[in-house]
Amino acid sequence: xxxxxxxxxxxxxxxxxxxxxxxxxxxxxxxxxxxxxxxxxxxxxxxxxxxxxxxxxxxxxxxxxxxxxxxxxxxxxxxxxxxxxxxxxxxxxxxxxxxxxxxxxxxxxxxxxxxxxxxxxxxxxxxxxxxxxxxxxxxxxxxxxxxxxxxxxxxxxxxxxxxxxxxxxxxxxxxxxxxxxxxxxxxxxxxxxxxxxxxxxxxxxxxxxxxxxxxxxxxxxxxxxxxxxxxxxxxxxxxxxxxxxxxxxxxxxxxxxxxxxxxxxxxxxxxxxxxxxxxxxxxxxxxxxxxxxxxxxxxxxxxxxxxxxxxxxxxxxxxxxxxxxxxxxxxxxxxxxxxxxxxxxxxxxxxxxxxxxxxxxxxxxxxxxxxxxxxxxxx
Amino acid sequence: xxxxxxxxxxxxxxxxxxxxxxxxxxxxxxxxxxxxxxxxxxxxxxxxxxxxxxxxxxxxxxxxxxxxxx
Numbered sequence: 001x002x003x004x005x006x007x008x009x010x011x012x013x014x015x016x017x018x019x020x021x022x023x024x025x026x027x028x029x030x031x032x033x034x035x036x037x038x039x040x041x042x043x044x045x046x047x048x049x050x051x052x053x054x055x056x057x058x059x060x061x062x063x064x065x066x067x068x069x070x071x072x073x074x075x076x077x078x079x080x081x082x083x084x085x086x087x088x089x090x091x092x093x094x095x096x097x098x099x100x101x102x103x104x105x106x107x108x109x110x111x112x113x114x115x116x117x118x119x120x121x122x123x124x125x126x127x128x129x130x131x132x133x134x135x136x137x138x139x140x141x142x143x144x145x146x147x148x149x150x151x152x153x154x155x156x157x158x159x160x161x162x163x164x165x166x167x168x169x170x171x172x173x174x175x176x177x178x179x180x181x182x183x184x185x186x187x188x189x190x191x192x193x194x195x196x197x198x199x200x201x202x203x204x205x206x207x208x209x210x211x212x213x214x215x216x217x218x219x220x221x222x223x224x225x226x227x228x229x230x231x232x233x234x235x236x237x238x239x240x241x242x243x244x245x246x247x248x249x250x251x252x253x254x255x256x257x258x259x260x261x262x263x264x265x266x267x268x269x270x271x272x273x274x275x276x277x278x279x280x281x282x283x284x285x286x287x288x289x290x291x292x293x294x295x296x297x298x299x300x301x302x303x304x305x306x307x308x309x310x311x312x313x314x315x316x317x318x319x320x321x322x323x324x325x326x327x328x329x330x331x332x333x334x335x336x337x338x339x340x341x342x343x344x345x346x347x348x349x350x351x352x353x354x355x356x357x358x359x360x361x362x363x364x365x366x367x368x369x370x371x372x373x374x375x376x377x378x379x
Numbered sequence: 380x381x382x383x384x385x386x387x388x389x390x391x392x393x394x395x396x397x398x399x400x401x402x403x404x405x406x407x408x409x410x411x412x413x414x415x416x417x418x419x420x421x422x423x424x425x426x427x428x429x430x431x432x433x434x435x436x437x438x439x440x441x442x443x444x445x446x447x448x449x
Contacts, residue, residue: 156387296388297412332408338389 006189008180008196009210011082013187018095025055025096028186029236034186035193041140041175042069042238042266047182050172054097054162057170060147061099063090065106065116065176066131066138069238069266070287071091074196075176076112077208081179083119092186094125097172105129105143110245122371135239135291140173142293147171153293154339177267195254195264199224202231202273213255220269229273233355233377240344242354246271276370277359281352282311288345300340302333307347316366327355381419382442384428388412390439397440400431405440413440 006013025163035049041064063086065075079086094102104120108130120126131137142163142292143298146152148168155165164170192212197220200206204225204321211220217234221227234249236242242262249257254264289303306329312322326349334346353360362368362373384404386397403424406414420428420442424440432440
């Protein structure tokens with residue numbers, strides 16, 4: 001996509017002044033509501049509703065630019081190519097809610113941290129929060145915990161963060177891409193909202209592309225240089241996302257997938273080429289189990305159990321029993337953590353079970369004859 | 380006004396006493412952690428629910444009003 005004033009990446013939009021008149025907050029919320037903007041960090045909650053719930057509470061505004069999903073790079077690329085858009089969006093929202101300060105959260109030790117420290121150095125009430133590069137560290141309540149001097153681990157979800165929780169003052173946590181959209185919408189951009197999608201796996205050029213929600217999976221792959229292997233499945237959203245068979249995903253659009261209950265989440269489209277999917281899914285499950293904050297029992301014990309069950313699927317002697325255990329354990333683990341980490345793991349594992357169902361039967365007959373594919377881009 | 384029991388999953392350390400006091404709403408998973416049924420408490424269960432909350436050694440169980448979440 002070529003750069004123009006209405007794009008997120010390589011934005012040429014001039015920096016915007018922040019209105020200070022009393023009608024501004026209502027005007028901004030009305031425009032965001034009309035545009036239908038939802039959170040781009042993965043939760044897809046209506047942005048106007050979230051901002052409205054923080055009004056009158058003098059919240060801290062936290063800009064989440066962590067790219068917590070391992071394969072996703074959209075917030076980093078957004079900050080590299082259009083930092084002004086993110087800062088303008090944050091300044092507009094901060095004004096609308098009367099924020100006490102603006103905190104930009106980035107993974108510690110990254111180029112983005114250095115860049116942001118320079119960007120906000122001469123801005124009063126702005127600061128950078130360096131976040132440990134762990135999976136659940138950039139979850140919204142983890143950021144609040146870290147900001148308030150605790151560890152970057154999720155808080156119990158008794159009340160919305162925008163209302164404050166116990167010793168934690170009110171906080172409004174918004175994703176960097178969400179705030180860039182706020183800046184575009186306030187500047188008058190009225191077209192369909194675009195999405196930043198990180199396309200990885202069996203494609204020629206892994207990277208971040210900007211697309212309308214009418215774009216298909218096939219179209220996204222074309223823009224990432226096309227396929228380099230015959231695909232068997234696609235992982236949509238993130239490691240906590242959903243697997244779909246290639247035949248089911250190929251000509252679906254972003255919007256169409258959303259209507260089918262497969263949200264774009266943090267914006268990942270990962271294409272799995274040929275090879276046995278069991279070690280790929282097992283690798284992701286093992287990673288996610290290791291990234292549990294270790295606070296909630298169902299996550300602390302449940303995720304390693306799920307990962308072990310999954311790996312046993314490969315063994316013909318244990319495969320059928322492992323699949324039965326997985327099917328029983330997945331709903332038990334779902335929804336039982338303080339944060340959504342275990343829920344995402346359950347979604348990924350459950351969709352893997354259905355997507356690779358035929359292959360799993362082959363394993364029960366000792367009949368897997370394909371090699372192990374490489375999860376391109378995994379770290 | 381409806382009362383439900385809610386467990387704070389961070390606080391819960393799998394003592395399991397709650398499931399003894401309120402088996403009508405609380406089950407334990409295979410690791411011993413409370414699995415809570417969010418169905419509103421009927422009046423005959425309120426006393427047991429309060430006792431279950433009081434007996435929790437780590438105060439992980441609470442009675443909440445009105446909300447089905449958590």
